[in-house]
Amino acid sequence: MATDADKIKVTILPTGTMHADLTWLLIDPQRMATRGNPGKQRDWVPVPTHVVYIEHPDGTKLLWDAGVPRDWEQRWGPTGLDQFFPVDEVTDDMWLDARLKQLNLAPGDIDYLLLSHLHMDHAANAKLWQDTGTKIVVDEAEKRGAFSFDGYNKGAHIKSDYDGLELDTINEDTELLPGVTLLRTPGHTWGTLSLQVDLADSGTMLFTSDSLYLRESYGPPPIAAGIVYDTVAWFESVEKIRGIEERTGATIVFGHAADQMAELRTGPGNHYT
Numbered sequence: 001m002a003t004d005a006d007k008i009k010v011t012i013l014p015t016g017t018m019h020a021d022l023t024w025l026l027i028d029p030q031r032m033a034t035r036g037n038p039g040k041q042r043d044w045v046p047v048p049t050h051v052v053y054i055e056h057p058d059g060t061k062l063l064w065d066a067g068v069p070r071d072w073e074q075r076w077g078p079t080g081l082d083q084f085f086p087v088d089e090v091t092d093d094m095w096l097d098a099r100l101k102q103l104n105l106a107p108g109d110i111d112y113l114l115l116s117h118l119h120m121d122h123a124a125n126a127k128l129w130q131d132t133g134t135k136i137v138v139d140e141a142e143k144r145g146a147f148s149f150d151g152y153n154k155g156a157h158i159k160s161d162y163d164g165l166e167l168d169t170i171n172e173d174t175e176l177l178p179g180v181t182l183l184r185t186p187g188h189t190w191g192t193l194s195l196q197v198d199l200a201d202s203g204t205m206l207f208t209s210d211s212l213y214l215r216e217s218y219g220p221p222p223i224a225a226g227i228v229y230d231t232v233a234w235f236e237s238v239e240k241i242r243g244i245e246e247r248t249g250a251t252i253v254f255g256h257a258a259d260q261m262a263e264l265r266t267g268p269g270n271h272y273t
Contacts, residue, residue: 004273008179009054010199011055011269012050012253012261012264012266013099014049014266016048016066017046017090019047020084025045026223027226038068042252050066050067051096052065054273064195065115066113072124091109096125097125097128108129108133108134112134113208113271116192116211122163126162127165129165130164130165136165139171140171142169143191145190146162149267156225172195179197181198183206188210192208194207194208194209199272200273201272201273204251206241206245208254209251209255211238213256214254217238218241
């Protein structure tokens with residue numbers, strides 16, 4: 001019988017909660033103001049963030065995404081997005097540097113940092129891995145787009161989060177290790193990735209990042225969001241994820257779903273195998 005040491009282990013780590021108007025996450029006509037109800041109340045909702053720590057039985061350690069930064073007000077202020085996405089529900093032990101210490105890890109102990117995309121709430125701590133020898137992986141189109149502009153930021157891409165880092169790229173769905181596969185699911189950004197992990201006991205888990213913010217995003221029918229770079233590609237990516245779910249029976253872990261995060265096992269010691 002296989003022991004835990006022979007299995008992939010996945011630990012979901014909450015890294016602080018933003019709040020935002022729901023329309024950023026879900027363009028839902030039922031929640032929008034109308035001619036008959038122009039003053040309809042907007043929804044100010046929690047937007048939790050998380051990273052995923054993966055221990056492979058061959059000894060490889062991987063981290064999915066890099067969370068929000070402690071100095072978010074300073075770094076996000078020039079973009080104006082600090083007013084729309086404040087990180088206003090977080091304890092000191094949730095910040096990524098604290099999470100690594102809870103796992104008895106230094107940044108250089110991570111073999112792969114897998115960045116779903118380079119937005120400010122997913123790549124903000126990536127420079128913890130500068131010059132550590134950790135392989136940082138992004139989508140090829142994401143890297144190209146993220147360096148395609150001048151100035152401080154382009155929307156939620158803040159160039160100082162990732163410039164100067166050596167970024168390895170993929171340009172097709174890529175199995176990095178047995179049971180750990182990066183999936184190209186563009187649309188939210190130029191090159192948003194999802195992560196498929198095939199677990200011995202829990203089955204397949206699909207971490208969608210911002211390819212799917214919420215359960216409601218998934219549908220059917222899928223409901224797009226206020227931040228989508230390419231709507232056609234986004235819908236195609238949703239159906240790609242749905243096809244994998246139907247084929248594998250996967251658990252879909254949405255990018256920013258507060259209700260689901262409360263249901264999942266999270267934090268150090270609460271892993272899935």
